[in-house]
Amino acid sequence: MIKLKDLKIKKTTNIDDYLNLYNIVLDNLDDKDLLGAFTKEDVINILENGGKIWLYYDNNIPVCSIFLIPVMRKTLDKHNLSYDEKETTSVGPVMVHPNYRGNKLQKQMILVLEKYAKSKNYKYIFTKVSEKNIRSKKNFEDLDYKIVNKYENERGVNIAFIKKI
Numbered sequence: 555m556i557k558l559k560d561l562k563i564k565k566t567t568n569i570d571d572y573l574n575l576y577n578i579v580l581d582n583l584d585d586k587d588l589l590g591a592f593t594k595e596d597v598i599n600i601l602e603n604g605g606k607i608w609l610y611y612d613n614n615i616p617v618c619s620i621f622l623i624p625v626m627r628k629t630l631d632k633h634n635l636s637y638d639e640k641e642t643t644s645v646g647p648v649m650v651h652p653n654y655r656g657n658k659l660q661k662q663m664i665l666v667l668e669k670y671a672k673s674k675n676y677k678y679i680f681t682k683v684s685e686k687n688i689r690s691k692k693n694f695e696d697l698d699y700k701i702v703n704k705y706e707n708e709r710g711v712n713i714a715f716i717k718k719i
């Protein structure tokens with residue numbers, strides 16, 4: 555069993571490594587709807603506006619990642635959520651390299667993100683998961699994320715979750 559604490563993180567996020575991991579994870583998915591699409595420009599833009607990526611390496615191989623993305627008022631409104639956007643942040647893409655799955659790395663990364671969010675005085679964490687994404691849905695539910703909305707988009711039915719941290 556591989557533990558998150560045994561993996562390394564670099565001081566500065568290497569965006570090309572991040573996108574390489576994204577492409578490996580996406581290529582390996584039978585159902586591409588499970589993971590949202592984004593470009594290098596999106597990633598840079600979010601990082602310049604309060605986002606944070608944790609990218610973990612095993613012997614210089616990027617193996618898993620989680621992305622904290624600030625929440626916009628319009629996103630909360632879209633889901634009829636009255637939480638203050640200054641007190642709420644979100645979990646964006648979470649990815650584990652196919653060869654490293656089954657080690658509960660997603661859960662461990664969510665806990666790292668929650669600790670960081672708490673240190674920045676956030677009170678709530680928002681996230682969205684495809685209803686078809688059994689593994690990710692289970693991991694968020696196990697960590698006490700509560701369903702606050704279900705909605706449909708071009709990727710099918712999705713669930714919006716909130717956790718009070």
Ligand SMILES: CC(C)(COP(=O)(O)OP(=O)(O)OC[C@H]1O[C@@H](n2cnc3c(N)ncnc32)[C@H](O)[C@@H]1OP(=O)(O)O)[C@@H](O)C(=O)NCCC(=O)NCCS
Nearest residue numbers: 588589648649650655656657658659660683688689690692
């Ligand atoms: C989702 C993802 C990050 C999870 O990776 P991981 O941390 O290795 O997940 P794990 O395999 O440790 O955990 C999956 C959980 O679902 C459970 N599970 C797996 N298949 C299941 C099934 N068919 N029915 C019910 N539960 C199932 C596992 O038992 C495990 O729960 P447990 O830890 O209580 O035993 C990884 O699969 C991934 O990168 N997927 C592609 C990208 C993606 O979907 N990202 C999430 C977007 S929101």
